[in-house]
Amino acid sequence: MSSNSIDSNRQSGSDVDFDLQPTLKGDLIELRPLRPQDFDALFSAASDPKIWEQHPESDRYQRKVFQRFFDGALESRGAFAIIERKSGRIIGSSRYCNLDLMNREVEVGWTFLEREFWGGTYNRQLKQLMLEHAFRFVDRVVFVVGENNIRSQKALAKIGADFVKKVHLPADGGAIKTNLVYAIATGR
DSSP states (O other): OOOOOOGGEEEEEEEEESSSSSSSSSSSSEEEEEGGHHHHHHHHHHHHHHTTTTSSTTTTTHHHHHHHHHHHHHHHTTTEEEEEEETEEEEEEEEEEEEEEEEEEEEEEEEEEEEOOOOOOHHHHHHHHHHHHHHOOOOOOEEETTTTTTHHHHHHHHHTTTEEEEEEEOOTTTEEEEEEEEEEEEOO
């Protein structure tokens, strides 16, 4: 794995210098920092309503809604474009967020892949790359998924994440939605 990051994307603590946007490479995919010029390619990947049907924000396939998601991703300074290495095209996105240096914890989330890449192999490699990088700096990685997002819950079970608790979080428009928190801890 290589690290091609900008210093502003690093979060530092007492003994942690977590690069939130490294370039991570696997056999199937490459993760690189999301850039403003990625909008059209990422929106193309996200424009399938089936991707979002179990998501708390089920209209994210619409350009205006997706624009808010994309802007938030850029502002997070932890978002990735997921590139299929075989074709060289963007097939989805994920990000690190909510880094808690005191508790040595980070969230991995906001993940989606084109339906063609569903079924485990690509998502498993995505999470493996992100977890390996994260565990160099933190002891626990958390995932927050919508209560009705059964696909994501099953995908988290496949990678060994444990259910932790239910939380109620504000969604776009101010509605409070029930989400489930999962976690994977390292054995340091």
